[in-house]
Amino acid sequence: MSLRNVLIFSALASTAALAQQPLSIPLVKADLSKPDAAAAVWGSAPAALNVMLMGQPMITPRPETTSTAEVKVQAVHDGTRVAFLLTWKDPEVSEAGPLGKFSDAVAIQFPVKESDVPPPVMMGAKDLPVHIFHWRAQYQRDAERGKPTPKDLYPNLNVDMYPMEFKDMGALPAKGDAERDPYSPGRATGNPQAYAKSGVDEIIAEGFSTSSVQEGHGSLAKGTWANGEWRVVIVRPLKSEGGNVLAPGGKTFLGFAVWQGGQGEVGSRKCVTMMWTPAELGK
Numbered sequence: 001m002s003l004r005n006v007l008i009f010s011a012l013a014s015t016a017a018l019a020q021q022p023l024s025i026p027l028v029k030a031d032l033s034k035p036d037a038a039a040a041v042w043g044s045a046p047a048a049l050n051v052m053l054m055g056q057p058m059i060t061p062r063p064e065t066t067s068t069a070e071v072k073v074q075a076v077h078d079g080t081r082v083a084f085l086l087t088w089k090d091p092e093v094s095e096a097g098p099l100g101k102f103s104d105a106v107a108i109q110f111p112v113k114e115s116d117v118p119p120p121v122m123m124g125a126k127d128l129p130v131h132i133f134h135w136r137a138q139y140q141r142d143a144e145r146g147k148p149t150p151k152d153l154y155p156n157l158n159v160d161m162y163p164m165e166f167k168d169m170g171a172l173p174a175k176g177d178a179e180r181d182p183y184s185p186g187r188a189t190g191n192p193q194a195y196a197k198s199g200v201d202e203i204i205a206e207g208f209s210t211s212s213v214q215e216g217h218g219s220l221a222k223g224t225w226a227n228g229e230w231r232v233v234i235v236r237p238l239k240s241e242g243g244n245v246l247a248p249g250g251k252t253f254l255g256f257a258v259w260q261g262g263q264g265e266v267g268s269r270k271c272v273t274m275m276w277t278p279a280e281l282g283k
Contacts, residue, residue: 021049021277021278022251022277022278022279022280023049023073023075023254023277023278023279023280024046024075024279024280024282025075025076025077025082025279025280025281025282026045026046026076026077026282027076027077027078027079027248027281027282027283028041028044028045028076028077028078029078030076030078031078032076032077032078032080032081032082032083032235033081033235034220034222034235035083035199035220035221035222035233035234035235036222036233037085037222037223037224037231037232037233038224039233041076041083042074042076042085045074045075045076045085046074047074048072048073048074048085048087049072049073049074049277050070050071050072051070051071051072051073051256051273051277052069052070052273053066053068053069053070053071053256053257053258053271053272053273054066054069054271054272054274055067055270055271056257056268056269056270056271056272057274058122058208059208059268060268061267061268061269062268062269063263063265063269063270063271065263066271067260067263067265067271068088068089068090068258068260068271069271070088071086071087071088071106071256071258072086072087072088073085073086073087073254073256073277075279077238077246077248077281077282079238079248080237080238081235081236081237081238082235082236082237082238082246082281083233083234083235084108084233084234084235085231085232085233086106086108086230086231086232086233086234086256087229087230087231087232088106088229088230088258089228089229090104090225090228090229090230090260090262091228091262092262093137093225094137094260094261094262095137095138095140095141095261096136096137096138096261097148097153098153098154101261102259102261102262102264102265102266103136103137103138103139103259103261103266104136104137104223104225104230104259104260104261104262105134105135105136105137105138105258105259105261105270106134106135106223106230106232106234106256106257106258106259107132107133107134107135107256107257107258108132108133108234108254108255108256109121109123109130109131109132109133109254109255109256109257110130110131110132110243110244110252110253110254110255111124111128111129111130111131111244111252111253112124112129112130112131112204112242112243112244113128113129114245118253118276120207121255121273121274121275121276122207122208122272123205123206123207123208123210123211124205124206124207125206125207126206126207127206128206129204129205129206130204130205130206130255131202131203131204131240131243131244132201132202132203132204132205132211133200133201133202133203133219133221133234133236134200134201134202134203135199135200135221135223135232135234136197136199136200136201137223137225137261138261139197139198139199139200139201140199140221140222140223142197143197143198143199164179164180164183165180165183193213198219198220198221199220199221199222199223200219200220200221200234201213202214202217202219202240202243204242204243208268214242214243217236217240218236218237218240219234219235219236219237220234220235220236221233221234221235246281247281248281248282248283249281249282249283250280250281251278251279251280251281252278252279252281253276253277253278253279254276254277254278254279255272255273255276255277256272256273256277257270257271257272257273258270258271258272259271
């Protein structure tokens with residue numbers, strides 16, 4: 001598909017969002033400080049909105065099929081935070097690991113700038129940024145069970161010597177992370193993927209291949225998988241410096257994406273919404 005057609009399709013999809021059924025996000029008196037898919041608040045929240053997805057069709061590499069046809073979305077806010085419960089079918093848990101193994105994941109996208117017409121739904125455009133909250137099962141595993149070491153991922157791995165990683169330090173004093181980091185290229189260069197996560201990345205993007213992970217965010221996420229279904233809660237502050245800002249009584253737009261790691265989905269291999277979903281916050 002040509003760049004011209006991509007821009008035309010994105011513009012039509014953005015305009016079409018105005019006709020989509022909005023997601024109602026009521027004001028509630030509940031503790032939203034921790035993401036919990038089993039919290040009582042979801043039983044009294046408005047019924048889930050079924051959002052249709054399709055295999056990402058715009059850029060290569062693309063998924064071969066639409067592995068996730070829909071995601072169910074509920075949301076509430078407490079005047080300070082907003083919580084989203086995202087539910088979709090997935091026959092297995094995938095948490096990445098060795099090369100060629102990928103993680104289950106889900107993302108919510110918001111426009112950064114307030115406007116009656118949102119930016120292109122496919123990750124925004126130049127000077128029309130979007131704010132993305134991206135949960136990965138891989139991050140949750142790292143937080144709950146520890147980030148796996150190369151030996152965990154490759155049991156038959158043998159390394160003659162690695163600085164600051166001796167099994168027996170002998171008479172040498174133990175080294176802290178600050179002294180060990182220079183010998184890990186990812187950590188030394190500040191690669192955010194080299195560190196354990198809270199379960200969710202915050203990303204600013206202005207189009208394809210422009211994703212920039214943000215530091216110091218206040219969002220949290222947690223997922224549970226049972227009976228072939230993921231239930232993931234993403235909680236974020238209403239106000240986000242440099243990102244999307246929400247307010248009681250206000251409106252915004254939402255985009256969604258789902259990755260099934262067991263189907264080889266990663267990066268642009270994903271199922272996405274092709275139209276924005278309007279959302280309205282109660283007050």
